[in-house]
Amino acid sequence: MSTPTPTRDTPTAPAHVPHRLSARRFTRHFLEMVVAMAVGMVALHPVWTLALDAVGAPWLMSNPYTGALVMATDMTVAMSAWMRVRGHRWRPIAEMGAAMYLPFLVLFVPLALGLIGEGALLLWGHVLMLPAMAAAMLLRPAEYASC
Template sequence: MTTTTTPRTGRRWGRFALHYLEMIIAMFAGMFALGMLQSAVGLGVSHAEQPELWYLSMALNMSIGMAAWMRVRGHGWAPTLEMCAIMFAPAVPLFPLLWTGVMDADGLMLVSHVVMFPLMLVAMLRRLDEYAGCAH
């Protein structure tokens, strides 16, 4: 009789989904906590006056929160930095649309956040075993 040690498919996808949710929570926790800290010490950036700097600051805050959680979960630096890059990736190509007036600051925030979540999912699917809890 042969036995296998791989988790059932449902459990594997459940771990994957839980990890995705944990990373989103860590991302938002970093964004809110570090954003409040920046404002408290006078380093806050105006969304309306400096949307590019505001977004980059917010992406950095999200990256710090998510990277901290990923390291706690035992991820290496390569997937951690890959996920951090995804926080910046959606907005940078949108900056020219902002500069030319095609998009406003609210549009930048909306589109970049909408694109960020599927990009995170693609990166996680690329490393499925790691994010499903099978590689730790």
């Protein structure tokens, strides 16, 4: 006796299989995104340097405000690409992108008031990204702990 061939009307697997939430997967995913961000900074920084030199605006890289935004963009582009590879939808990618920019935007105020220097902006911007990312991930634990 032969096995019937599946058709559109006879599914071969259940439509939704619940995944077990895993702290290890959640942490691994977090670390993968941090690595992707570092790769983005290293790989895209020279592209910005060349492009800004070509248009006569190399000073934008040394300006603390635009420099921080360029760096956040480098990290966001690479991290977003990795998240798409991992199968994430656009909304969680946008939320994670916001986590890259928000610390810098908040720190622009004390920088403008002279309360912190450029080094502190970059240091604390990167440090605060990590809890901002974790917060974005905790908004959707199943999104990050089950893949």
